[in-house]
Amino acid sequence: MNDHLSKVINCIKDANLKGALMRREDVLTGFSGHALYGTLQRLSKEILTKETCYLEIGVFQGLTLLSTAMTSPEHEFFGIDNFAFFDPDKKNKQLIEERAKKLDITNIQLINKDYEDALENLSTYIGNKKVAIYFVDGPHDYRSQLMCLLLIKPFLAENAVILVDDSNYRHVRQANRDFLITHPEFKLLYQAYTEAHPANLSEAKKEKVVQGWWNGINIIYRDKNNELDAFYPETIRDRSLYENEHILQAIRYPEHLHLMWRIFYKFRLIELLKFIKKPKAIFQGKYASGNTYSEGLTEGEFNKTVQAS
Numbered sequence: 499m500n501d502h503l504s505k506v507i508n509c510i511k512d513a514n515l516k517g518a519l520m521r522r523e524d525v526l527t528g529f530s531g532h533a534l535y536g537t538l539q540r541l542s543k544e545i546l547t548k549e550t551c552y553l554e555i556g557v558f559q560g561l562t563l564l565s566t567a568m569t570s571p572e573h574e575f576f577g578i579d580n581f582a583f584f585d586p587d588k589k590n591k592q593l594i595e596e597r598a599k600k601l602d603i604t605n606i607q608l609i610n611k612d613y614e615d616a617l618e619n620l621s622t623y624i625g626n627k628k629v630a631i632y633f634v635d636g637p638h639d640y641r642s643q644l645m646c647l648l649l650i651k652p653f654l655a656e657n658a659v660i661l662v663d664d665s666n667y668r669h670v671r672q673a674n675r676d677f678l679i680t681h682p683e684f685k686l687l688y689q690a691y692t693e694a695h696p697a698n699l700s701e702a703k704k705e706k707v708v709q710g711w712w713n714g715i716n717i718i719y720r721d722k723n724n725e726l727d728a729f730y731p732e733t734i735r736d737r738s739l740y741e742n743e744h745i746l747q748a749i750r751y752p753e754h755l756h757l758m759w760r761i762f763y764k765f766r767l768i769e770l771l772k773f774i775k776k777p778k779a780i781f782q783g784k785y786a787s788g789n790t791y792s793e794g795l796t797e798g799e800f801n802k803t804v805q806a807s
């Protein structure tokens with residue numbers, strides 16, 4: 499196994515055991531787990547060079563970007579966010595800048611753009627640098643997840659490491675699998691899942707995922723030397739789910755479906771389903787939102803080549 503890959507594996511193992519390298523919870527809050535940003539921090543220290551950089555999609559209020567940047571002040575960190583979600587008062591960008599100032603962090607650049615616009619013109623922002631660590635934590639719909647992986651390809655360093663957050667979601671795992679199976683040069687190196695989205699967990703269970711991998715992780719390695727086994731995250735090939743999505747898009751008012759669904763929930767119209775014969779069978783074990791379908795998946799598993807070494 500090459501030295502670079504061994505370093506990456508050790509970063510993941512170490513973060514799993516010891517969590518974050520540095521934490522500033524007095525300043526930094528957000529949506530991430532200690533093992534996750536502990537891995538980002540260790541990778542930054544171990545594998546970034548003068549010619550490479552860290553890139554993140556989905557900065558929110560800066561927990562992962564700033565936590566990682568503060569551990570490696572000599573390297574460059576870029577974060578893309580259009581601040582379209584979880585930012586009703588439009589304060590997140592300013593908050594990140596204030597937090598960076600408070601923590602004396604001067605090595606980050608925010609790219610306030612939709613991820614597609616930013617990635618299509620990435621050299622405008624990162625110049626000649628290559629992306630050695632790519633953290634995907636932006637929009638989680640299937641197409642965006644896949645596009646985040648496809649559009650970054652020309653900018654990746656030789657042995658780039660890609661971390662896809664929220665891989666608890668089945669459609670995120672599907673996008674990862676679709677990418678991996680069509681790009682054999684990239685291999686799944688590590689996967690870890692939690693029982694549900696943290697918002698759907700009890701306080702005690704939530705504590706465990708805050709210490710760990712939050713809402714599931716897939717770590718992908720650009721395996722130029724073909725050292726790793728072919729390995730894919732678990733998905734189901736459910737034609738009734740994925741292909742019927744076309745039917746929803748092709749109706750007369752597809753863009754209003756989301757609004758209709760919210761009204762349906764808000765006014766408890768769902769209660770009407772009581773009158774359907776077997777509502778329990780339909781809804782048992784499901785949450786109002788944030789259903790991940792990750793129950794029973796592994797809490798942590800390396801690629802078979804690593805397990806055998």
Ligand SMILES: C[S@@+](CC[C@H](N)C(=O)[O-])C[C@H]1O[C@@H](n2cnc3c(N)ncnc32)[C@H](O)[C@@H]1O
Pocket residue numbers: 527528529530555556557558559560561562563578579580581582583584611612613614635636637
């Ligand atoms: C789950 S949050 C990221 C959490 C963050 N990494 C942290 O440390 O707390 C997802 C972020 O993705 C951003 N986002 C969603 N869709 C986007 C898009 N199309 N382009 C760029 N950013 C987007 C949202 O504005 C939001 O801030």
